[in-house]
Amino acid sequence: MSTADTNFDDAVRIQMVRLGAALYNRGLTPGRTGNLSVRADDQIMVTPTDSCLGCLDATRLAVTTLDGQHIAGDRPSKELILHRALYRHHPTCTAVAHLHSTSAVAVSCLPDLNTDDALPPITPYFVMRVGRLPLIDYATPGSVELEEQVSRASERSRSVLMRNHGSLAAGTSLESAVDAVEEIEETARLYLLLAGRSPAYLGEEDVADLHRRFPSTV
Numbered sequence: 197m198s199t200a201d202t203n204f205d206d207a208v209r210i211q212m213v214r215l216g217a218a219l220y221n222r223g224l225t226p227g228r229t230g231n232l233s234v235r236a237d238d239q240i241m242v243t244p245t246d247s248c249l250g251c252l253d254a255t256r257l258a259v260t261t262l263d264g265q266h267i268a269g270d271r272p273s274k275e276l277i278l279h280r281a282l283y284r285h286h287p288t289c290t291a292v293a294h295l296h297s298t299s300a301v302a303v304s305c306l307p308d309l310n311t312d313d314a315l316p317p318i319t320p321y322f323v324m325r326v327g328r329l330p331l332i333d334y335a336t337p338g339s340v341e342l343e344e345q346v347s348r349a350s351e352r353s354r355s356v357l358m359r360n361h362g363s364l365a366a367g368t369s370l371e372s373a374v375d376a377v378e379e380i381e382e383t384a385r386l387y388l389l390l391a392g393r394s395p396a397y398l399g400e401e402d403v404a405d406l407h408r409r410f411p412s413t414v
C-alpha cells in the first residue's frame with residue numbers, strides 16, 4: 197500500500213513531524229529515542245524504527261494495522277507494542293507518546309516510589325493532564341514481558357512510567373499525548389529539585405476536586 201492510500205493525510209503527518217521536532221529541539225527525546233503514534237479507524241501511524249524525532253520524514257512514517265502488521269512507509273518502531281497496549285485499554289484515545297526524557301528516567305530509578313502513582317501531585321496540571329502514573333518494573337525493551345506489564349498498568353491509567361526506561365502516555369489527540377509526557381517530565385524534574393526539602397504537595401481534597409472537574413484522564 198502506498199502512504200497516500202492510508203488513513204493518514206498530509207496534515208496529521210506534518211503534525212507528527214512538527215511535534216517530534218519540538219520534543220527533540222528541547223532535549224526531551226535525545227538521539228534516536230522516543231516514538232509517537234496516532235490511530236485512525238483500523239490503522240496506526242507510528243514513527244519508524246531507529247528514527248530520530250528531530251528529523252522525521254512525513255512521507256516515510258510507518259503505517260500498520262491495529263494488530264501491528266506493517267502496511268506502508270518505513271518499518272515501525274519496535275516499541276509499537278507498547279502503544280498498542282494503551283490503545284486496547286483506552287478506545288477513546290487516538291494517540292500515544294513515549295519519551296526517554298532525563299528527569300522521568302532518573303525518577304524511575306529511585307527506590308521507595310509508590311508503584312500505583314509514582315509522582316506526587318505537585319501541581320494541578322499534572323493531575324489534570326496525567327492523572328495517575330503507575331510504575332512498572334524494568335523489562336527488556338521490545339519484550340513480551342514489558343508489553344504485558346504496560347497492558348496491566350494501562351487498565352488503570354492512560355500513563356505509565358517504566359523503570360530505567362521512560363514514560364508513555366495516551367491522549368485523545370497527538371497534542372494531548374505529547375502534553376502528558378511533557379507534564380510527566382516537568383513534574384519529575386520538580387520532584388528531583390524538591391528532594392529532601394519537605395515540600396507541600398496538593399492535598400487529597402484538592403486532587404479529588406480536580407478529578408471531579410477534569411475526569412478525562414482518571
Ligand SMILES: [Zn+2]
Binds near residue numbers: 230294296361
Ligand atoms: Zn523506549
